[in-house]
Amino acid sequence: MAKAIQKQALGRGLSALLKDPENDIKSIGDKNADKVVGNIIELDIDSIEINPFQPRTNFNEDSLQELASSIKELGVIQPITVRKLDFNKYQLISGERRLRASKLIGLASIPSYIRIANDNESLIMALVENIQRHDLDPIEIALSYQRLIDEIQLTQEQMSDRVGKKRSTIANYLRLLKLDPIIQTGIRDGFISMGHGRAIINVDNQDIQTDIYQKIVSQNLSVRETEALVKNYQESLKPVVAKTNKSVSFTIDENQKKEFTDFFGTKIDVKMARNGKGKITIPFHSEEDFKRIIKLIKS
Template sequence: MAKATKKQALGRGLSALLKDPSNDIQSAKDKNADKVIGNIVELELSLIEMNPFQPRTNFNEESLRELASSISELGVIQPITVRKLQFNKYQLVSGERRFRASKLIGLETIPAYIRIANDQESLEMALVENIQRQDLDPIEIALSYQRLIDEINLTQEQMSERVGKKRSTIANYLRLLKLDPIIQTGMRDGFISMGHGRAIINIEDQTIQLDIYEKILENKLSVRDTEHLVRQYNTTQKVSVPTKFKEELPKFVKKGIKDFSEYFGHKIDVKVSSNGKGKITIPFHSEEDFNRIKKLVQRAK
């Protein structure tokens, strides 16, 4: 507890230093820069503007409220990162969910690491730090890689070094951007996996891609089934699902799937064997999403 109090007091002291016009730190060479840069500072939320380079575009409202509730009870455990623009003005680099959640519950300040970076460095930091997150969907990651290529002029080899991923992994993500936009959206919404997308991308014609995508959803095809379908098309130029992949669900299951999907907020997968026994699969996209589903299950008891 004593350590936490000392850390917070230090943050307040640094905040006071930043508000002193005679200590307007603009570069790492300025006086007192070493006391601020890389340290945790309590910053007023009103002094921080959003990052125009933020690669993340989807923020689930329910998970934001859950994070806000957690912050209300425990505080902001992991500081955000900002870059200094000018005197008493900052721009968010990473931590937008924590920033948004803190504003939701009316916090006035938030712990932050301060960095000094130009626009290009800020974009690269935001993209690289966001790629490391566990809750980004494959298309968000692919778009971040593409922006590093287009706007920072990084090669795949340089990206591999920056993000600690194999070049082949980066190439696989980038290839997903060749999928029809409807399929990309389906992947972002969790209707199909990255494995499905990697199989479909082996067909260049986007009309055929969509045909296969519809077959996947209609027949609940696995990644292996999808790969078989793609190989079949490349051999015969026809898209037809073998009978063994077609599983007709009982009427009572068909009637109930929609209710399940609406309740949990995800497309629910149901498989039924020939003896009448089945399995219900509920997908989740992040720790917050898992906890949200857990609460729904507990509430239904």
């Protein structure tokens, strides 16, 4: 408890330091920057602006109210992270739910980690910290990755190194953005999962995508059932190859059959299928007749 009180007092002392125009810190090399950057400091909530690079766009009101009640009872347990913009002016990097909940209960200040970062670093930090700390929906994550590609010109390999995710994982999220907007909304609202979306994306036609989406929702299809539905659709697109009957490479005429009959002294039955395979049936009428045919074959 003593350490907590000491830490809180330190945070308030540093907060006073930041409000002194004579000690305005703008870079990591400025005087007293080492006392501020990376430390927990009580900042006025009104001095903090929302990060325009924030990947999260949906905030559940019930969840915010629950967090607000917890903060009212226990305080802000985990500080938010901000970057310094100007004198007594900061921009949120991560912790928007905590900031919003604190505003709901009328807090005047909030414990904060202070960073000094440019816009590119702020975007990357916001993405990484929010993905790791909060349950963003798959489309929000995909949009965040796309912003890193568009605004920071990162390749998927570079992004993999920066955010600590496999390249294949990043690629799977980005592919979701090829889905029809209606389906993207369905994923964000929780009507279908990312697994459903990954199955649907294998269909190029967006009209068919939405048809499949409606079936998933109306019939409560599982991901496995959706994959089977997509597979059946893809199979239906394949051209039907007409089966060709192989012609027999040779024929047996009546004279050849007669030669068999004359040789064995009994009517020989010769049958042949269309693939050229066949059989010869040699009938016999007694044991003596059978032995006679055997002698003919051996001779």
